Amino acid sequence: MIKFQYVSKIYSHKTAALDNVSFEVKEKEFVSIVGKSGSGKTTLFKLILAEERPSNGRIFFDSQEVQKIKTKELPFLRRKIGAVFQDYKLIHSKTAYENIAYAMEVIGASDKEVKKDVAEVLEIVGLTGKANNFPIELSGGEKQRVAIARALIHRPEVILADEPTGNLDPYNALEIIRLLLKINKSGTTVFLATHNKTIINSLEKRVITLQDGKLIRDEEKGRFIL
Template sequence: MLQFFNVTKIYPGSIKALSDISFRVDKGEFVFLVGASGAGKSTLLKLLTREEVPTNGQILVSGKNIVRFRGREVPLYRRKIGMVFQDFRLLPNKTVFENVAFALEICGLSGKQLKERSMYALERVGMAKKADRFPAELSGGEAQRVAIARAIVNNPMLILADEPTGNLDPDNSLAIINLLKEINYTGTTVIVATHDAFIVDSFRQRVIALKDGKLVRDEESGAYAG
């Protein structure tokens, strides 16, 4: 589904964030992207969302070279990706339902279909009964569930989760990864960037490990440090 070919990213000031990275992820895989702060995880995710472009190398997603995208191709591509963040990024002045529906409004959807798809996404994450609540009324685990509902409401081909358990306790962390696994079972490819060794060791999924911008390990069923 996606392939990195000899990807290097150098920021101004000769800061090398990634160095000659190559790997592939097949459709329907679940992958943990691990490494310490500064290892290059966030840069890799930004390359996948086309917030950044590589200094060298190519990135193919569903057979298309996203490095070469221009103009309207970029926002259309991003609609196929669901993002989940450590800090949830919910709009505080909108209800749970409105936060999820907003992702559809941006795509021009409205009316009955918008409501049905938003509520279905909330049902999938167990938050339909709190559709009228505001983010300030939610626990951290609930807020992250809403963020996941927002990420899946457009039926994305790929979900990128950047430290999704970073602000959660161990029980909620397990619940959130289990939820992402359930979504993965339906065929959605999921990549979770994390430095949470407990989570990685608990699930034993494929692990891609970065260190100082280099790919140092790629294991089909790995531990955080193995």
């Protein structure tokens, strides 16, 4: 489903955010990617979303070469991906309901579908009572749950979760991970980037380890080793 072939991303002559990275993520997999801050996890997600272009190598999504997609066709790629960011990236001028509904509106879902699905997803993430609150009125955990709800509502093929528990307390972090596992169980591929050792060790899923932009380990049922 997602394939990296000898991918490098160099921001300046001295800094290589990713260095010759190759791996493949299959459908319905739950893959964690670990590494210290600055190891290249966020860059890797940015490359999948085509927010950045690789300096070398090729990236495939569903056999489509990502860097060859034209700017105006990028929305179609991004609609197949649900992204969850560490800083939530919620639209501040929209309510929780509108933020989640937005992901369905962009794909052209009908008003009836939007109404039904948003209500369902809000219930899944436990935010029915906060539907009309603006992001500024929500706690960190609530914002992250809105971001996850937005990422999964349009039933994407894959969810990219970049440090989704980074700003949360252990209780909320666990809730978010449980939610991601539930989503994965329903058939969605989940690609999780984190440096939370406890979470990784408890998951017992595939773990890719990055260090200074290099892929140093890729293990089925891996553990957090740095």
